[in-house]
Amino acid sequence: MNNSVFIPLSVPNLSLDILDHIKETIETGWVSTGGRFITEFEHKMTKYVGVEYAISTQSGTAGLHLALKALGVEAGDEVIVPTLTFIAAVNPVRYMGAEPIFMDCDDTLNMDMDKLEEFLEYECKYEEGKVVNKTTGKQIKAIIVVHVFGNPAKMEKLMEIKDKYNLKVIEDATEALGSYYLKGKYAGKYCGTIADVGVYSFNANKIITTGGGGMVVSDDQQLIDRITKLSLQAKNDSVYFIHDEVGYNYRMTNIQAAFGISQIDKLNSFIHTKVENYNIYKEAIEEIDGLVLLKFREDTRSNYWFYSIIVNKKIYGINRDELLTKLNANNIQTRPLWGLIHKQKPYLNNQGYRLDKAEFYEKNLINIPCSSNLSARHVQIVINQLNQYESANL
Known part of the structure; x- marks a missing residue:
């Protein structure tokens, strides 16, 4: 039996109710990285997932890059990552000049927290608040955990590991917007809101889309302020264009955000x-x-x-x-x-x-x-x- 109808894997669920918003961006000229829809979308995200702060980005990948930078990962450091994930979760580690260490998955497809704990206990040494990899001699600064296919990772165990070893944790929730915990310490908490920082994606195949784009969320105002600055070319003075470090052109456009404020309501x-x-x-x-x-x-x-x-x-x-x-x-x-x-x-x-x-x-x-x-x-x-x-x- 042959099927004559094409059934796609995962496509956007769009409707024409966004047209008034798109029309406004064109009529006002606010089509780039400024405009009211960006602010409104960020606000809606904070309300939906229950965090204090959100900053929109060009992509989920850009958000991960900014998070690593803001959390102090540097060239020569190491970051623990899953091997079972999309490569965009790992490449930003290399953007920083750092190196990934690959961890296995469990039967949820997420990072195996037991193996993670075993690795840190037996393959690393913890001295003066730092985790040092016995094999490479390099410091492990952070862990990137991915909530694969929207299935929440075992964050309760991971956060215990984080506290024990003084590590930073980034939640790659690019596939998990809307997923949350029903039981345990984090009951009622959404994926992306538990670790130091969380990152979402609005790529076309995600559960909601802005065509591209991402969002970084946290309850840490200093961290979000740092990420915001870096995403705007590290501009210190917007009048005289003073920059005190290398930044990035990583902000979402107002047109993308116009899609987002409609999508998140659905x-x-x-x-x-x-x-x-x-x-x-x-x-x-x-x-x-x-x-x-x-x-x-x-x-x-x-x-x-x-x-x-x-x-x-x-x-x-x-x-x-x-x-x-x-x-x-x-x-x-x-x-x-x-x-x-x-x-x-x-x-x-x-x-x-x-x-x-x-x-x-x-x-x-x-x-x-x-x-x-x-x-x-x-x-x-x-x-x-x-x-x-x-x-x-x-």
């Missing part, structure tokens, strides 16, 4: 649709031998950004790559997991620690259509195709 409805579609998939995939739909943590309210299936060739009949090829050939856009970062050419010589579970997921995981405007009919088309390739039906 975020909860987008999440509602994603949860409904996930549950339809879940019920059906439970009946397909050889496929497992990955769960989201039950002690959290995830935004259900991406849906992931593990393919067991021995039972299902074909492997992950064969399924990927068949679905895409039938107009159902799917993708594999990112290539693990420690295997990428720029990072082949970097240290990693017990990177075995991530290897399994890299080989066997596939992402299936999950847009917030995906109809139940299209979900059923995907399910029908998955059923078709089960070994009993081949």
